[in-house]
Amino acid sequence: MWLFNAFWGQAEFYFSIIIRLLEACLLGGIIGFEREHLHRPAGFRTHILVCVGSALVMITSEFIYKKFSPNVNVDPARLGAQVISGIGFLGAGTIIKEGINVKGLTTAASLWAVSCIGIAVGIGFYSGAFITTIIIFLTLVVIRKVQRRRSSQRDVRLCIHTLIKRGEARQLSSIIEEFGATVLDTEFVSSERDGEIILRYKIQMPNEVPLIELIEAVLCHNTVRRVYEE
Structure with missing residues (x-):
């Protein structure tokens, strides 16, 4: 036992x-x-x-x-x-x-x-x-x-190389806003290349909008040379 x-x-x-x-x-x-x-x-x-x-x-x-x-x-x-x-x-x-x-x-x-x-x-x-x-x-x-x-929106930083003048930057902002995005901040940076200006946009855009479509629309502007996400 x-x-x-x-x-x-x-x-x-x-x-x-x-x-x-x-x-x-x-x-x-x-x-x-x-x-x-x-x-x-x-x-x-x-x-x-x-x-x-x-x-x-x-x-x-x-x-x-x-x-x-x-x-x-x-x-x-x-x-x-x-x-x-x-x-x-x-x-x-x-x-x-x-x-x-x-x-x-x-x-x-x-x-x-x-x-x-x-x-x-x-x-x-x-x-x-x-x-x-x-x-x-x-x-x-x-x-x-x-x-x-x-969180139906996301923050995106776009860098746009353009020949557009500073006072005409509103044109690019309008293109961005057509996609339902909101421009939160814009920074201007002068470039040494042929009077080129670099615009840095901080935007808030809907998640359902593909970023590539917005970039292609901005590139269609005749003064824009390059667009990329930072």
Whole structure:
């Protein structure tokens, strides 16, 4: 009877470990799938690895606590705290700066959140991990779609090389506005080439209007030499 109890106790312990790691794999994969779908730097596999690794850290903390707490003072949350602070190096690797734009912050935040989910699963806080996963997934998917629908226009910077005089630049602005775009700012830059003037337009145009059509319309003006997006 004693041998059976000992065997059952060990089997129950390992079964619990398997369930926790598999759940961490599932929950991390849910968030990672959404990131992978958008071709982000950290995708499906990365989120799974972070979540499962964090879960293992907390399982190890629990194991250390149960084994050594009768003899020494052990803090079961210590390893988990190192995960939360240490995941920053991986998140930083997903952040990319392109000019004044910064990309990857959402992916970095999702990695940090997934590590927290793994910690919750590893310690056995299943309900908190499931609820958090649902909230994160809805935040990434639903709110992104709402933001896209609300943002029906996009900002574009056009650079136009033209022979038109400064006082006649309104003609080009009128062509741009015919496409439903709004001219936000215009910058004049003198050029040394045959009296050429460079106009830098900052415009806001509807998403459904192809930029190439606007560029072709501007190029049709007899004074325009080149048009390109900056």
